[in-house]
Amino acid sequence: MKAKIAEFLGRYLGNYELGDDEDIFATGYANSMLAMELVTFMESEFGIRIANEDLRLENFRTLNAMAELVADKVGVKQ
Amino acid sequence: MLGLTEQQKTLRAETRTFLDAEIAPLMPAMDQEEVTPPAVVKKLAERGLFGAVIPKEFGGQELDAITVGLLNEELGRISFSMRDLIFVPSMVTYAIARWGAREQQEQWLPRMATGEVIPAFSLTEPNVGSDAKRVETQATLAGDSYILNGRKKWTTYGQLADVYLVFAACEGKPTAFLVERNTPGLTVRPMKGILGARASMLAELELKDCRIPAKNLVGTVGFGFQAVASAGLELGRYCIAWGSVGLAQACLEASLKYVRERKQFGVPIGEHQLVQQMIAEMVANIKAARLLCYEAGQYRDAGDPRAAMHANLAKYYASRMATRVANDAVQIHGANGVHPDYPVARYFRDARVTEIIEGTTQVQQVLIARRAIQQGDLLD
Numbered sequence: 001m002k003a004k005i006a007e008f009l010g011r012y013l014g015n016y017e018l019g020d021d022e023d024i025f026a027t028g029y030a031n032s033m034l035a036m037e038l039v040t041f042m043e044s045e046f047g048i049r050i051a052n053e054d055l056r057l058e059n060f061r062t063l064n065a066m067a068e069l070v071a072d073k074v075g076v077k078q
Numbered sequence: 079m080l081g082l083t084e085q086q087k088t089l090r091a092e093t094r095t096f097l098d099a100e101i102a103p104l105m106p107a108m109d110q111e112e113v114t115p116p117a118v119v120k121k122l123a124e125r126g127l128f129g130a131v132i133p134k135e136f137g138g139q140e141l142d143a144i145t146v147g148l149l150n151e152e153l154g155r156i157s158f159s160m161r162d163l164i165f166v167p168s169m170v171t172y173a174i175a176r177w178g179a180r181e182q183q184e185q186w187l188p189r190m191a192t193g194e195v196i197p198a199f200s201l202t203e204p205n206v207g208s209d210a211k212r213v214e215t216q217a218t219l220a221g222d223s224y225i226l227n228g229r230k231k232w233t234t235y236g237q238l239a240d241v242y243l244v245f246a247a248c249e250g251k252p253t254a255f256l257v258e259r260n261t262p263g264l265t266v267r268p269m270k271g272i273l274g275a276r277a278s279m280l281a282e283l284e285l286k287d288c289r290i291p292a293k294n295l296v297g298t299v300g301f302g303f304q305a306v307a308s309a310g311l312e313l314g315r316y317c318i319a320w321g322s323v324g325l326a327q328a329c330l331e332a333s334l335k336y337v338r339e340r341k342q343f344g345v346p347i348g349e350h351q352l353v354q355q356m357i358a359e360m361v362a363n364i365k366a367a368r369l370l371c372y373e374a375g376q377y378r379d380a381g382d383p384r385a386a387m388h389a390n391l392a393k394y395y396a397s398r399m400a401t402r403v404a405n406d407a408v409q410i411h412g413a414n415g416v417h418p419d420y421p422v423a424r425y426f427r428d429a430r431v432t433e434i435i436e437g438t439t440q441v442q443q444v445l446i447a448r449r450a451i452q453q454g455d456l457l458d
Contacts, residue, residue: 011453033445056298
């Protein structure tokens with residue numbers, strides 16, 4: 001799960017190696033289009049629905065946080 | 079166009095017949111007087127058009143992206159303002175459907191689907207255009223209310239709207255709020271003398287200590303731009319791309335009629351090769367733009383993250399194409415092209431607007447070029 005998100009983000013990061021707990025917003029690579037594309041990716045890739053209550057920076061700040069959000073959603077679905 | 083379903087073809091044909099018969103004849107006067115009469119709004123509402131992108135559970139049509147595109151093309155073919163009337167409110171309904179709280183969706187979407195309540199998208203300000211994240215309008219939490227202060231400008235159909243999706247800085251971060259028309263402290267001023275899409279009833283809003291319920295916040299604090307506005311703008315760009323194709327199609331149809339009828343040097347001007355050159359360019363460029371729009375729609379329907387970038391690409395290409403096609407349509411019409419007896423002068427003015435709204439040509443160029451340089455794979 002985390003690897004798939006990392007692969008997706010990799011397209012935005014060039015050669016930059018993002019750590020699992022590294023703040024993506026601090027890298028300078030996160031642009032205004034990334035947020036929506038990331039949400040669309042997470043929804044279509046993992047079959048989840050990200051809703052308004054999930055819109056918190058903490059949920060998207062690091063790879064670990066994103067993976068946790070997806071894991072929670074997948075868990076809820078099951 | 080190949081690849082459309084029977085349902086899509088039928089809806090497109092029925093919409094075209096309806097618009098040609100009921101709305102198109104009214105457009106010259108609406109353009110001249112800069113107004114859309116309530117009877118026109120009612121006719122479009124009766125066809126369920128305001129519910130195009132609203133989920134079925136809230137009374138909408140929940141149409142697929144290609145069908146939404148075809149409707150934009152047909153509306154754009156008779157008037158860019160009619161496209162605005164349906165699909166600018168759709169930017170709001172889509173944003174609420176995407177990021178609104180369940181309670182907001184239940185409160186607003188059923189009445190927006192019928193056209194009973196018309197929403198407006200109010201992002202741009204006198205000092206803030208392309209740099210939309212830096213809105214100067216301020217929102218402050220006070221108990222169970224937010225207090226909004228600031229000014230909005232160029233709000234499409236703002237004169238007609240019942241509720242505004244207003245973007246304001248809250249705790250210094252862009253945030254979205256629903257502000258009802260009757261909120262004390264809200265003044266709506268009509269903007270007149272617009273170059274194109276003149277029937278779109280633009281308005282300037284002044285918010286002076288507007289107190290709104292805290293529950294009217296859409297999404298969360300700080301996600302007003304990246305989530306709420308982005309959802310609306312992505313749809314908006316996609317729709318404008320298709321609308322521009324419709325506008326260019328109208329230019330082509332008017333030009334074809336003219337070159338068959340108008341005679342100079344003893345023959346219809348369509349026999350003259352330099353006129354033929356303009357016609358050939360129109361046909362090829364319209365079809366190319368339509369295909370880009372179609373591809374953007376396929377990405378959108380597939381839930382592919384590349385949909386947003388393809389909407390930018392389609393909007394960029396189609397709006398520039400429309401201004402060129404409209405320019406040639408005026409040229410083909412000669413002096414008649416600059417007179418209101420022929421529709422192409424209106425198309426020409428409308429086309430110019432498409433390169434400015436929902437991301438200027440230059441903003442799109444930067445986004446597309448950066449994307450191609452940094453991540454070519456996303457433009458496959």
